[in-house]
Amino acid sequence: MAFLRSFGIGASVARTTLAWVRNDQNAPSLRRLNFAGREVTLAGGPALAAGATVGAAFGARSARLKAAAVTAGAVSGAVGFYDDIVGNRPEQKAAKGFAGHLGALREGRVTSGLLKIAGVGAAGLVASALVGSDRPSRFGRGVDVLLGAGVIAGTANLLNLLDLRPGRAIKAGAILGAPLAVGRNASMTAGTLGASAALLPADLDEEIMLGDAGANALGALLGLAFTARAGTGARVAALAALASLTAASEKVSFTKVIQDTPWLRYVDELGRRPNKA
Known part of the structure; x- marks a missing residue:
């Protein structure tokens, strides 16, 4: 019952926020052209961030986990939304990737991406510190906090890297979230998945775009859900996998890999609006 309540709250808040942002007087400034040249709105980003954060916080089993969910989801969504808006300016677009942002910093420019x-x-x-650790030594607890922080931030970045086609980030989030929706802290994951499910049809139909706001918040909350139930070894393994995928993204196009792998291409295109040849 708690799982369904969290799922429903996440979905309801996401839909309500989407309608509110779309009807705001500043909504026209959120229009962007997607990969296919169709006009979509970035309203999906704050809608997903709000729904996933509220849903996850409602489903969290302790006050510390609730605070961790609000921190991870709201902050990641907010700074992502800032980058969605400011990063569209010509002087910001020049900096690409982590190396590009660091290069701009060396030139005395602080980019929205940085x-x-x-x-x-x-x-x-902060979210990882709120989750804490059961290890007896201060050093061990510190290591766990740093590992958890890496997992949360790394998952946020991974979902952002995947958000290049309609529905892709939400589908990836559903795959990552499925095992977390069973067992301890499942209700926290349910709120995140509920918000995602509510927005998936509009994302697939190319009405909305998640942008950094939505993808970062979704990834951060899934990373938090994993951290809240994982020990040191699992955090190390997850962080290693995330670091490998991030490093690979600098050399290999994830979109090309998906297109060249039949079963990945099928899942990626499932439910998506067909493109004109």
């Missing part, structure tokens, strides 16, 4: 990276990292650290 602020996003710092914000997501800080949110991950």
Whole structure:
């Protein structure tokens, strides 16, 4: 019952926020052209961030986990939304990837992307510290907090890297979230998945775009749900996998890999609006 309540709250808040943002007087400034040249709205980002955060916080089993969910989801969504808006400016677009943002910093420019990276990292650290650790030594607990922060921020970044086609980030989030929706802290994951499910049809139909706000919040909350139930070894393994995928993204196009792998291409295109040849 708690699982269904969290799922429903996440979905309801996401839909309500989407309608509110779409009807706001500043809504026209959120219009963007997607990969296919169709006009979509970035309203999906704050809608997903709000729904997933509220749903996850409602489903969390303790006050510390609730605070961790609010921190991870709200901060990641907020700095992501800032990058969605400011990062569209010509002087910001020149900096690509982590190396590009660091290069701009060496030139004395602080990019919106760098602020996003710092914000997501800080949110991950605070959220991981709120989750805590059962290890007896102070050093061990500190290591667990750092590992958890890496997992939370790394998952946020991974979902952001995948958000290049309609529905892709939400589908990836559903795959990552499925095993977390069973057992301890399942209700926290349910709120996140509920918000995602509510927005998936509009995402697939190319009405909305998640942007950094939605993808970062979704990934951060899933990373938090994993951290809240994982020990040191599992956190190390997850962080290693996330670091490998992030490093690979600098050399290999995930979109090309998906297109060249039949079963991945099938899942990726499932439910998506067909493109004109």
